[in-house]
Amino acid sequence: MHLILTGATGLVGAGVLHNMLAMESVSRISILSRRPVAMVEGHDKAKVIIHKDFKNYDDALLEQLKDAQGVVWALGVSQNDVNKTEYYEITHDYTLAAAKAFSTLHPEKPFTFVYVSGEGATQTPSMFTPTYGRVKGEIEASLFEFHKANPNFNVYNVRPAGVDWRHHPEIHPFIPQQAMYKRTLLPLIDAVYKPMMSPTGPLGKVLTELAMSKGAPLEGKDIYMDGHLVSNVAFRRMAGL
Numbered sequence: 001m002h003l004i005l006t007g008a009t010g011l012v013g014a015g016v017l018h019n020m021l022a023m024e025s026v027s028r029i030s031i032l033s034r035r036p037v038a039m040v041e042g043h044d045k046a047k048v049i050i051h052k053d054f055k056n057y058d059d060a061l062l063e064q065l066k067d068a069q070g071v072v073w074a075l076g077v078s079q080n081d082v083n084k085t086e087y088y089e090i091t092h093d094y095t096l097a098a099a100k101a102f103s104t105l106h107p108e109k110p111f112t113f114v115y116v117s118g119e120g121a122t123q124t125p126s127m128f129t130p131t132y133g134r135v136k137g138e139i140e141a142s143l144f145e146f147h148k149a150n151p152n153f154n155v156y157n158v159r160p161a162g163v164d165w166r167h168h169p170e171i172h173p174f175i176p177q178q179a180m181y182k183r184t185l186l187p188l189i190d191a192v193y194k195p196m197m198s199p200t201g202p203l204g205k206v207l208t209e210l211a212m213s214k215g216a217p218l219e220g221k222d223i224y225m226d227g228h229l230v231s232n233v234a235f236r237r238m239a240g241l
Contacts, residue, residue, distance in 0.1 A: 065102070118160060
Protein backbone atom coordinates (compact mmCIF):
# COMPACT_ATOMS: atom_id res chain seq x y z
CA MET A 1 0.00 0.00 0.00
CA HIS A 2 1.20 3.48 -0.91
CA LEU A 3 0.67 6.20 1.73
CA ILE A 4 1.47 9.92 1.85
CA LEU A 5 2.85 11.65 4.95
CA THR A 6 3.42 15.29 5.87
CA GLY A 7 5.00 16.71 8.99
CA ALA A 8 7.54 13.88 9.11
CA THR A 9 10.17 15.97 10.92
CA GLY A 10 7.75 16.92 13.70
CA LEU A 11 6.77 15.04 16.84
CA VAL A 12 3.59 13.30 15.65
CA GLY A 13 4.86 12.85 12.10
CA ALA A 14 8.05 11.16 13.28
CA GLY A 15 5.97 8.70 15.29
CA VAL A 16 3.85 7.96 12.24
CA LEU A 17 6.88 7.57 9.98
CA HIS A 18 8.55 5.10 12.36
CA ASN A 19 5.42 2.96 12.24
CA MET A 20 5.03 3.19 8.46
CA LEU A 21 8.64 2.13 7.94
CA ALA A 22 8.16 -0.90 10.19
CA MET A 23 4.88 -2.09 8.64
CA GLU A 24 5.30 -4.63 5.86
CA SER A 25 1.84 -3.81 4.54
CA VAL A 26 3.02 -0.28 3.74
CA SER A 27 5.02 -0.82 0.57
CA ARG A 28 5.64 2.81 -0.37
CA ILE A 29 5.75 6.11 1.50
CA SER A 30 5.71 9.49 -0.24
CA ILE A 31 6.81 12.19 2.20
CA LEU A 32 6.03 15.79 1.29
CA SER A 33 8.52 17.96 3.13
CA ARG A 34 10.25 21.32 2.87
CA ARG A 35 13.56 19.70 3.80
CA PRO A 36 15.27 16.28 3.88
CA VAL A 37 14.02 13.69 6.37
CA ALA A 38 16.93 11.92 8.07
CA MET A 39 14.86 9.01 9.41
CA VAL A 40 14.27 7.54 5.94
CA GLU A 41 17.96 7.19 5.05
CA GLY A 42 18.55 3.58 4.03
CA HIS A 43 14.84 2.83 3.57
CA ASP A 44 14.09 2.16 -0.09
CA LYS A 45 10.32 2.24 0.29
CA ALA A 46 10.29 5.87 1.46
CA LYS A 47 10.77 8.80 -0.90
CA VAL A 48 11.06 12.41 0.24
CA ILE A 49 9.52 14.85 -2.22
CA ILE A 50 10.77 18.36 -1.49
CA HIS A 51 7.67 20.51 -1.67
CA LYS A 52 7.81 24.22 -0.89
CA ASP A 53 4.26 25.40 -1.66
CA PHE A 54 1.62 23.48 0.27
CA LYS A 55 -1.20 25.42 -1.36
CA ASN A 56 -0.37 24.15 -4.86
CA TYR A 57 0.10 20.69 -6.41
CA ASP A 58 1.18 20.51 -10.04
CA ASP A 59 0.55 17.61 -12.42
CA ALA A 60 4.09 16.27 -12.05
CA LEU A 61 3.69 15.95 -8.29
CA LEU A 62 0.24 14.40 -8.50
CA GLU A 63 1.59 11.88 -10.99
CA GLN A 64 4.02 10.66 -8.32
CA LEU A 65 1.14 10.26 -5.87
CA LYS A 66 -1.46 8.82 -8.25
CA ASP A 67 -1.74 5.36 -6.67
CA ALA A 68 -1.61 6.49 -3.03
CA GLN A 69 -4.52 5.22 -0.99
CA GLY A 70 -4.30 7.50 2.01
CA VAL A 71 -2.44 10.26 3.84
CA VAL A 72 -1.59 11.20 7.39
CA TRP A 73 -1.59 14.99 7.46
CA ALA A 74 0.64 15.78 10.44
CA LEU A 75 1.90 19.12 9.11
CA GLY A 76 1.34 21.90 11.58
CA VAL A 77 2.76 24.70 13.68
CA SER A 78 2.18 26.09 17.18
CA GLN A 79 -0.03 29.16 17.36
CA ASN A 80 2.74 30.66 19.49
CA ASP A 81 5.30 30.51 16.67
CA VAL A 82 3.45 32.48 13.97
CA ASN A 83 0.91 35.28 13.69
CA LYS A 84 -2.82 34.56 13.33
CA THR A 85 -2.83 34.99 9.55
CA GLU A 86 0.05 32.57 9.09
CA TYR A 87 -1.49 30.10 11.53
CA TYR A 88 -4.76 30.08 9.60
CA GLU A 89 -2.96 29.61 6.29
CA ILE A 90 -0.83 26.70 7.54
CA THR A 91 -3.57 25.00 9.55
CA HIS A 92 -6.62 25.55 7.37
CA ASP A 93 -5.61 26.59 3.86
CA TYR A 94 -2.73 24.14 3.40
CA THR A 95 -4.85 21.25 4.62
CA LEU A 96 -7.87 22.02 2.46
CA ALA A 97 -5.71 22.60 -0.62
CA ALA A 98 -4.15 19.17 -0.14
CA ALA A 99 -7.55 17.54 0.33
CA LYS A 100 -8.79 19.01 -2.93
CA ALA A 101 -5.64 17.94 -4.78
CA PHE A 102 -5.58 14.40 -3.39
CA SER A 103 -9.26 13.91 -4.20
CA THR A 104 -8.29 14.00 -7.89
CA LEU A 105 -5.74 11.17 -7.66
CA HIS A 106 -8.29 8.41 -8.31
CA PRO A 107 -11.79 9.80 -7.68
CA GLU A 108 -13.41 6.52 -8.67
CA LYS A 109 -11.68 4.71 -5.76
CA PRO A 110 -11.54 5.44 -2.02
CA PHE A 111 -8.88 7.72 -0.59
CA THR A 112 -8.54 8.29 3.16
CA PHE A 113 -7.34 11.61 4.58
CA VAL A 114 -6.30 11.44 8.25
CA TYR A 115 -6.02 14.91 9.73
CA VAL A 116 -4.05 15.34 12.96
CA SER A 117 -6.10 17.88 14.87
CA GLY A 118 -5.91 18.26 18.65
CA GLU A 119 -7.95 18.20 21.84
CA GLY A 120 -9.40 21.66 22.33
CA ALA A 121 -10.52 21.95 18.73
CA THR A 122 -14.19 22.87 18.46
CA GLN A 123 -16.77 23.73 15.83
CA THR A 124 -18.67 25.83 18.39
CA PRO A 125 -16.05 28.29 19.67
CA SER A 126 -16.72 30.82 22.38
CA MET A 127 -15.02 34.13 23.06
CA PHE A 128 -12.58 32.21 25.26
CA THR A 129 -11.59 29.60 22.64
CA PRO A 130 -7.90 29.93 21.75
CA THR A 131 -6.87 30.44 18.15
CA TYR A 132 -5.77 26.84 17.64
CA GLY A 133 -9.09 25.47 18.89
CA ARG A 134 -11.08 27.75 16.62
CA VAL A 135 -8.99 27.15 13.48
CA LYS A 136 -8.56 23.41 13.94
CA GLY A 137 -12.30 23.11 14.51
CA GLU A 138 -12.92 25.02 11.30
CA ILE A 139 -10.68 22.78 9.19
CA GLU A 140 -12.23 19.67 10.76
CA ALA A 141 -15.61 20.94 9.58
CA SER A 142 -14.27 21.93 6.15
CA LEU A 143 -12.80 18.46 5.61
CA PHE A 144 -16.02 16.77 6.71
CA GLU A 145 -18.10 18.90 4.35
CA PHE A 146 -15.68 18.13 1.52
CA HIS A 147 -16.04 14.42 2.29
CA LYS A 148 -19.83 14.67 2.12
CA ALA A 149 -19.58 16.30 -1.31
CA ASN A 150 -17.03 13.71 -2.50
CA PRO A 151 -18.08 10.29 -1.12
CA ASN A 152 -14.91 8.43 -2.18
CA PHE A 153 -12.79 10.98 -0.31
CA ASN A 154 -12.89 9.77 3.28
CA VAL A 155 -11.83 11.79 6.33
CA TYR A 156 -10.85 11.12 9.92
CA ASN A 157 -10.16 14.04 12.23
CA VAL A 158 -8.02 12.76 15.12
CA ARG A 159 -7.50 14.80 18.29
CA PRO A 160 -4.39 13.82 20.25
CA ALA A 161 -3.81 15.59 23.55
CA GLY A 162 -0.51 15.48 25.47
CA VAL A 163 1.80 14.07 22.79
CA ASP A 164 4.38 12.01 24.68
CA TRP A 165 7.63 11.02 22.97
CA ARG A 166 9.48 9.90 26.12
CA HIS A 167 8.98 6.15 25.66
CA HIS A 168 9.63 6.11 21.90
CA PRO A 169 13.45 6.19 21.76
CA GLU A 170 13.60 5.28 18.06
CA ILE A 171 12.43 8.77 17.09
CA HIS A 172 14.50 10.75 19.60
CA PRO A 173 17.42 11.45 17.22
CA PHE A 174 15.03 12.84 14.61
CA ILE A 175 12.64 15.14 16.49
CA PRO A 176 13.09 18.78 17.51
CA GLN A 177 14.38 19.55 20.98
CA GLN A 178 11.32 19.63 23.22
CA ALA A 179 10.64 22.61 25.45
CA MET A 180 11.41 22.35 29.15
CA TYR A 181 7.79 23.01 30.12
CA LYS A 182 6.76 19.89 28.20
CA ARG A 183 9.44 17.85 29.93
CA THR A 184 8.06 19.06 33.25
CA LEU A 185 4.33 18.83 32.58
CA LEU A 186 4.08 15.47 30.79
CA PRO A 187 5.17 13.35 33.77
CA LEU A 188 2.67 15.20 35.96
CA ILE A 189 -0.19 14.69 33.50
CA ASP A 190 0.81 11.06 33.06
CA ALA A 191 0.68 10.54 36.82
CA VAL A 192 -2.65 12.21 37.51
CA TYR A 193 -4.73 11.95 34.29
CA LYS A 194 -3.61 9.35 31.74
CA PRO A 195 -6.65 9.88 29.44
CA MET A 196 -4.97 13.10 28.31
CA MET A 197 -1.78 11.34 27.20
CA SER A 198 -1.00 10.52 23.55
CA PRO A 199 2.17 8.39 23.33
CA THR A 200 3.77 8.71 19.91
CA GLY A 201 4.27 4.98 19.30
CA PRO A 202 0.62 3.91 19.63
CA LEU A 203 -0.55 7.19 18.09
CA GLY A 204 1.58 6.62 14.98
CA LYS A 205 0.22 3.10 14.64
CA VAL A 206 -3.44 4.15 14.90
CA LEU A 207 -3.00 7.06 12.48
CA THR A 208 -1.29 4.77 9.95
CA GLU A 209 -3.98 2.10 10.26
CA LEU A 210 -6.71 4.71 9.73
CA ALA A 211 -4.97 5.95 6.58
CA MET A 212 -4.80 2.35 5.32
CA SER A 213 -8.51 1.80 5.90
CA LYS A 214 -11.41 2.42 3.53
CA GLY A 215 -12.58 5.29 5.71
CA ALA A 216 -15.78 3.72 7.02
CA PRO A 217 -17.46 5.56 9.90
CA LEU A 218 -16.17 4.47 13.30
CA GLU A 219 -18.35 3.57 16.26
CA GLY A 220 -18.21 4.36 19.96
CA LYS A 221 -19.49 6.91 22.46
CA ASP A 222 -16.14 8.70 22.23
CA ILE A 223 -16.39 9.03 18.40
CA TYR A 224 -18.13 12.08 16.96
CA MET A 225 -18.95 13.79 13.65
CA ASP A 226 -20.92 10.79 12.33
CA GLY A 227 -18.00 8.44 12.91
CA HIS A 228 -15.25 10.66 11.54
CA LEU A 229 -13.90 12.48 14.60
CA VAL A 230 -11.63 10.51 16.96
CA SER A 231 -11.17 12.02 20.41
CA ASN A 232 -8.04 11.30 22.42
CA VAL A 233 -10.03 8.92 24.63
CA ALA A 234 -11.15 7.07 21.49
CA PHE A 235 -7.59 6.90 20.19
CA ARG A 236 -6.44 5.40 23.48
CA ARG A 237 -9.22 2.82 23.35
CA MET A 238 -8.33 1.93 19.75
CA ALA A 239 -4.67 1.60 20.76
CA GLY A 240 -5.47 -0.62 23.75
CA LEU A 241 -4.18 1.90 26.27
